[in-house]
Amino acid sequence: MKGKLYGIGVGPGDPELLTLKAKRLIEECDIVAVPVKKEGEDSVALNIAKGAVDIPEGKIREIVFTMVKDKAKREACRQAAAEEIMELLDEGKSIAMLALGDIGIYSTYAYVHKRLLKAGYDVEMVSGIPSFCAGASKAGISIVEGNEGFGVIPSLKGIDQVEKTLGVFDNLVIMKVGSHVKEVYDLLVERGMENNAIIISNVGMEGEYVGPLIPDRAYGYFTTMIIKSEM
Amino acid sequence: MKGKLYGIGVGPGDPELLTLKAKRLIEECDIVAVPVKKEGEDSVALNIAKGAVDIPEGKIREIVFTMVKDKAKREACRQAAAEEIMELLDEGKSIAMLALGDIGIYSTYAYVHKRLLKAGYDVEMVSGIPSFCAGASKAGISIVEGNEGFGVIPSLKGIDQVEKTLGVFDNLVIMKVGSHVKEVYDLLVERGMENNAIIISNVGMEGEYVGPLIPDRAYGYFTTMIIKSEM
DSSP states (O other): OOOOEEEEEOBSSOGGGSBHHHHHHHHHSSEEEEEESSTTOOOHHHHHHHTTSOOOGGGEEEEEOOOOSOHHHHHHHHHHHHHHHHHHHHTTOOEEEEESBOTTBSOTHHHHHHHHHHTTOOEEEEOOOOHHHHHHHHHTOOSBOTTOOEEEESSOSOHHHHHHHHTTOSEEEESSOGGGHHHHHHHHHHTTOTTSEEEEESTTSTTOEEEEOOSSSOOOSSEEEEEOSOO | OOOOEEEEEOBSSOGGGSBHHHHHHHHHSSEEEEEESSTTOOOHHHHHHHTTSOOOGGGEEEEEOOOOSOHHHHHHHHHHHHHHHHHHHHTTOOEEEEESBOTTBSOTHHHHHHHHHHTTOOEEEEOOOOHHHHHHHHHTOOSBOTTOOEEEESSOSOHHHHHHHHTTOSEEEESSOGGGHHHHHHHHHHTTOTTSEEEEESTTSTTOEEEEOOSSSOOOSSEEEEEOSOO
């Protein structure tokens, strides 16, 4: 019988934020598949899982997803990854493939999932805590209350993105906002909203900062800003 | 010594989607506080937690949050709830207060959290799986891939909300969309996007439906639609 593939979100960093289901499946599956940019690379998702589950080295299987600019090469690599997984499933192996945060939000797993679904394999996605939810909790604030909506921008390309989104939603999450903080601050000042933003930066790493937006400060790559209609 | 309050998201329904941290804290805390609309009401969040943790009845404490229309009465009730919690913390009790889904997304806990923070109490938010993440996983799709943003509308007030949001984000989650499905479908047809929507309805309940948007069908109150730029 063919094996089953589980795509598993391991949450944003704290191993205790794994779900009970994620822990059980990582324990039970024959193989723990870990997406890496190149072979031998250290995997953050794997290290998180290891903090909660004892994973024998022999169960771990690296799956390479190249990040080169050439789109055709990236697609070929995704196809090869899917075929590698299919071969293992054909051998009857069950596989837990890991992803940071939630499995349905910007995960590499999606590229494998779609191909395997199409080919008729048995696949299941298992949700994990998204990083922006953990960030808000870390900062001690809600993302939204009552009947408000919110938007999520994964990586700011230009300040007009923020401007347009604030025309629709009063609550906004901007991920990887590090180098754009001052720019967003200036826009918030224009709108009288400069006290409505919280920064969650480099959590658990050097230079950790969780608190109000300070415009004249340097922030690292792993910086999220949460803008709220009311603080 | 004063006790500590933990606001704990128990996820969207499946007890196995509790985090390891949620389970541990519910086990360890002296009191499990459960928001209810009126005394004796059955609590979905409590039932989910009970599916993963053995909770002695004596540890459970109902906290009433009225849903009456009168805003002043709602505020007074929230204040009374906060004071009830503060009294227990003053007695040195540790408290796990439960919420459905994630603790930072539309949770009643937020009203207590703010008041206790202001009063100088020790409080901590513990993230849970948001319902829309679990919904996407259940449907076997991602919410977002690559570098796309997304918006979340908790409860549709008018179709112009969807129109405006689609002007900013190609990916959109609409919760409690039940009675508006046909209306949203018509808008998607106008944009040639009618095949880009998935419905997750009444999961685990009578009339469960997870699949493509079928316009001429009745959907229950617990219906979420996920619209994607690409399927």
